[in-house]
Amino acid sequence: MPEAHPRRIFLASRNAKKIAEMERILGATMPGLKVLGLDDVAAYEEPVEDQPDFAGNALVKARAGLAVTGLPSLADDSGLCVDALNGMPGVLSARWSGPPKDDARNNALLLAQLEDVPDERRGAEFRCAVALVVPGPDGTPVERVVEGAMRGRVIRELRGTGGFGYDVLFVPDDQDGDLTSAEMTAEAKDAISHRGRSLRAIAPVVAEILG
Numbered sequence: 001m002p003e004a005h006p007r008r009i010f011l012a013s014r015n016a017k018k019i020a021e022m023e024r025i026l027g028a029t030m031p032g033l034k035v036l037g038l039d040d041v042a043a044y045e046e047p048v049e050d051q052p053d054f055a056g057n058a059l060v061k062a063r064a065g066l067a068v069t070g071l072p073s074l075a076d077d078s079g080l081c082v083d084a085l086n087g088m089p090g091v092l093s094a095r096w097s098g099p100p101k102d103d104a105r106n107n108a109l110l111l112a113q114l115e116d117v118p119d120e121r122r123g124a125e126f127r128c129a130v131a132l133v134v135p136g137p138d139g140t141p142v143e144r145v146v147e148g149a150m151r152g153r154v155i156r157e158l159r160g161t162g163g164f165g166y167d168v169l170f171v172p173d174d175q176d177g178d179l180t181s182a183e184m185t186a187e188a189k190d191a192i193s194h195r196g197r198s199l200r201a202i203a204p205v206v207a208e209i210l211g
């Protein structure tokens with residue numbers, strides 16, 4: 001049995017489910033490791049997510065986390081990349097139809113943009129990058145990024161009440177049925193999702209770097 005881990009790590013997120021999931025995943029290799037979220041630290045001005053890719057935005061957020069908290073910091077960034085739109089909305093997913101952020105309006109816009117796209121060309125994938133930034137021995141931060149993806153297709157009508165964002169329009173490939181990710185249980189989605197995959201992939205990296 002590994003010894004209880006005395007350390008703490010910061011995840012730049014307010015999503016209690018994401019924080020609990022990370023603590024569970026990291027806890028399997030680092031028992032006792034505590035994951036703090038944005039609501040557990042003094043409020044700070046969060047950086048603008050202005051990078052051209054998910055890895056860049058995740059790094060910006062994790063660097064800010066380390067700068068403010070002094071703790072090893074994790075952050076994620078994710079979105080939907082549609083083949084027929086050359087990978088868009090990508091990093092613009094949350095605000096695809098303009099401010100203020102509105103999932104229903106984003107979904108309506110995506111449906112309209114893909115109206116004339118035939119079924120065989122409606123492939124897409126959710127992607128997620130997770131960045132880890134820790135204080136380095138000589139003062140230079142050590143940085144790592146991992147990525148995960150969930151491949152599938154965009155359907156023509158909204159289906160399901162679970163999930164969030166584009167889940168009601170997205171049918172993942174990696175399943176026996178034909179459910180949207182909004183019709184799957186949270187556990188079934190986590191097992192194949194871009195976020196689940198990247199959170200699980202960062203766990204051994206955290207363990208190695210925190211020793």
Ligand code: IMP
Nearest residue numbers: 076077078079080093094164165166167
């Ligand atoms: P983030 O919070 O900056 O990573 O932005 C993520 C945006 O991408 C969300 O607002 C959604 O529009 C979309 N997105 C990312 N992951 C998912 C997912 O698992 N389901 C549905 N939409 C997602």
